Amino acid sequence: MFGISQLGWVHTLGSLPAIPLAVYMFARHGRIVPRSRAGVAYFISMLIGATTVFLVAHQPVSYGIGAATIVLLLTGYGIGHVSNLGNAGKYLETILLSLTAFLLMVPAVSETLRRVPDGHPLVTDLNSPLLLGAQACILVILVVGVTAQMIHLRRQGRLAARSHHAKTFLE
Template identity: 70%
Template sequence: MFGISPLGWVHTLGSLPAIPVAAYMFATHGRIVPRSTAGTVYLVSMLIGAVTVFLVAHEPVSYVIGVATLAILLAGYGARPVLGTRPVARYVETICLSLSAFLLMLPTVTEVLRRVPDGHPLVTDLHSPLLLGAQGSLLVILVLGLTAQIIYLARHRRTAAG
């Protein structure tokens, strides 16, 4: 089904929980909260997806996204332990984990559009206007979301200090 190998299903189903968990955290907390149950589910799902991409990828860019995702996840989840409670830690954590969600959604949207409906996908060319529009929309959401998160963190920090 959808031309996905058994290992591809492990990759897909292993990383799939990260999508609703990230959406839940963005909706309820405005960011991905690493030290929470949802944050742990997100990390495990993202690690499954990022590691298995090296076994299922067909496009060279997939390897770049896999390496970037692993590096950004480690930076995001490691910010607090390494930087402590300094304000910069929360900024690094928030920015990195939002970038990781973007790196999850970029190939997800691309693969869904290239595989659905089964046998007659919506997109057959990587330069399709529909695909480029979807990817561009994700980039706009990332920029607007990061801007809102940074403004919120700055205001919250001033409020807590004052």
């Protein structure tokens, strides 16, 4: 079905949960939160998808996306354990993990458009206006989303600082 091998189904079904998990965390927290249940499930799902891509990929760019996703994922999840970064760590973590969601969505949308409906896909050419438009939309969502996340984190930091100063003043 859809021209996907058994190993391809492992890759697809292994990485698929990352999409609703990312949407949930973006909606609930404004970012991917690594130290949460959803964040752990996202990490596992992304790792399955990013590592199995090397076994199912047919295009050289897929290897680059897989490798970049693994590096960004491990760095994004590890950066919270580096104590000397201060607030910069949360900003970096947010950017890196948002990039992993972007790198998940680009091939997910591309592969979906190139396989659905079964036997008569919406896109048959990688230069299709529909595919290029969809990828451009994903890029715009990334830029707008990361910008909004940075503004949100900055406001949270200011509110926390004001709260801390007010509490200290009252003591």
